[in-house]
Amino acid sequence: MIGHLAYATGSPCPTVVLDARRLSADEGALRRELTEVRRYLSEAGGSHVLKIALVRPSAHPLFDLDYRFVQALPDGPDRFDFRGSCGHSILSAVVSAERAGMLPALTPGGRVRVNVLNNGDSVVCEMEETGLNEVRFTVYFVQPVGIPLPELLLTAEPCTELVSDGVSRTVSLVSTGNPYTFVDARGLGIRDHTELFAAGDELFARMARLRVAAAGRLGWSPDGAFPKIAAILPEASGRIAARAVSVPGWHPTIALTGAVCLGAATRIPGTVAWRIAEEAGHADGPLGITTPGGRTVVTVATHEIGGQPSLTWVGVGRKHVTHQGSFVLEPLAHLQFEEIAQCLALSAASV
Missing domain, CATH: 3.10.310.10 (Diaminopimelate Epimerase; Chain A, domain 1)
Structure with a gap:
C-alpha cells in the first residue's frame, strides 16, 4: 500500500494519507491495520506523525472526496480517536489525493469539495496558488442549509x-x-x-x-x-x-x-x-x-432562519500545504492494488 505524507503549515505534525478503499471497513480490523502503519512509521523515524487521513473518491454527486480523520494518540501504537476532524489534515488529504490519482490536477481557482465522514461537515478547498509540491488554499466550512447558532x-x-x-x-x-x-x-x-x-x-x-x-x-x-x-x-x-x-x-x-x-x-x-x-x-x-x-x-457568514441567526459558512485563507513524499507501507503491501504492485516489481527488477 502507498502512503503519502503532507504538511500544512501551522499543524503540530504532518499527516499520513491512505487510500480508504484498500483498508478494512470493519473498525476492529482497521485499528489493527493502522497500528501496523504507526509501528512502521515509528521504526522509520516518524513517531511524531499523529494525524491519519483516510480518503477515497466520493460517490456523492456533491463531493469530490470522502475523508475520514483518525487522531493517533501518543500513549501506544494501537491507540486512536475517531471522534473528531482536522482541518489541516483535510488540506493534506486533498494534496495527496491528487498525487494518488483520485483528483484531477489542482489549479489556481479550482475547488475540491470534501465530505467529512467523521461529523458530516462539507468543506470546500479553493486553490489560491499551486506549485510542484506546494499548494495554498482558502478553506470554507459550509452549512448547505444553515444551522441555527444555538445548535452549535x-x-x-x-x-x-x-x-x-x-x-x-x-x-x-x-x-x-x-x-x-x-x-x-x-x-x-x-x-x-x-x-x-x-x-x-x-x-x-x-x-x-x-x-x-x-x-x-x-x-x-x-x-x-x-x-x-x-x-x-x-x-x-x-x-x-x-x-x-x-x-x-x-x-x-x-x-x-x-x-x-x-x-x-x-x-x-x-x-x-x-x-x-x-x-x-x-x-x-x-x-x-x-x-x-x-x-x-x-470570516463568518450568517443569515436568518426562522427568525434567528444561522451559520452559513466559515472561511480561512492563506493555508499552505507541502507534499513531503510517497512511500510503500511494507506491512500493508498485500493491500496494494495490482497495477502499483506490478510497477514496484518492475522498478525493483531494474535496480
Missing part, C-alpha cells in the same frame, strides 16, 4: 460551569469543525497574551485537566483528544489571542477547525468567545486571531 452549543447553553482542580470555571462548549472548550485565560491567572504565549507546563496541565472535565460533562472518554480546548484573551483592534492544547503538547498556532469554531463562537451571544470579542471591540467582519505561531483571519 454542546450543552445547549452559552456558558457552562466545570469543576477542575477544585475550582469552578466558566467555559463555553461549542462545536463546528470540531468540538471546542473555550475559556478566558484570565480565569486561569494569565493577564495578557505575552504571559499566555510564554506559559509552560503548569498552564498546559491545568488546561488538560479542564479539558478532561469538559469530556466528562459531555459523557466522552477522558483519554481521547476531544473536545479540544483553547484559552483566549481580548487584544487591541478587535483581535483575539488564543492558545490551544493539541496532541501531545501545545498547538504551535491554532487548529484550522479551532479557528473556524472560535469564529463561529464569537457570533453566539453570551459565550466566552462572544464576550471577549465584545471586549476587544470586534465588530462585524473578519476576525483576527493571534497565536504563538502567527496570525490568521476568519
Whole structure:
C-alpha cells in the first residue's frame, strides 16, 4: 500500500494519507491495520506523525472526496480517536489525493469539495496558488442549509460551569469543525497574551485537566483528544489571542477547525468567545486571531432562519500545504492494488 505524507503549515505534525478503499471497513480490523502503519512509521523515524487521513473518491454527486480523520494518540501504537476532524489534515488529504490519482490536477481557482465522514461537515478547498509540491488554499466550512447558532452549543447553553482542580470555571462548549472548550485565560491567572504565549507546563496541565472535565460533562472518554480546548484573551483592534492544547503538547498556532469554531463562537451571544470579542471591540467582519505561531483571519457568514441567526459558512485563507513524499507501507503491501504492485516489481527488477 502507498502512503503519502503532507504538511500544512501551522499543524503540530504532518499527516499520513491512505487510500480508504484498500483498508478494512470493519473498525476492529482497521485499528489493527493502522497500528501496523504507526509501528512502521515509528521504526522509520516518524513517531511524531499523529494525524491519519483516510480518503477515497466520493460517490456523492456533491463531493469530490470522502475523508475520514483518525487522531493517533501518543500513549501506544494501537491507540486512536475517531471522534473528531482536522482541518489541516483535510488540506493534506486533498494534496495527496491528487498525487494518488483520485483528483484531477489542482489549479489556481479550482475547488475540491470534501465530505467529512467523521461529523458530516462539507468543506470546500479553493486553490489560491499551486506549485510542484506546494499548494495554498482558502478553506470554507459550509452549512448547505444553515444551522441555527444555538445548535452549535454542546450543552445547549452559552456558558457552562466545570469543576477542575477544585475550582469552578466558566467555559463555553461549542462545536463546528470540531468540538471546542473555550475559556478566558484570565480565569486561569494569565493577564495578557505575552504571559499566555510564554506559559509552560503548569498552564498546559491545568488546561488538560479542564479539558478532561469538559469530556466528562459531555459523557466522552477522558483519554481521547476531544473536545479540544483553547484559552483566549481580548487584544487591541478587535483581535483575539488564543492558545490551544493539541496532541501531545501545545498547538504551535491554532487548529484550522479551532479557528473556524472560535469564529463561529464569537457570533453566539453570551459565550466566552462572544464576550471577549465584545471586549476587544470586534465588530462585524473578519476576525483576527493571534497565536504563538502567527496570525490568521476568519470570516463568518450568517443569515436568518426562522427568525434567528444561522451559520452559513466559515472561511480561512492563506493555508499552505507541502507534499513531503510517497512511500510503500511494507506491512500493508498485500493491500496494494495490482497495477502499483506490478510497477514496484518492475522498478525493483531494474535496480
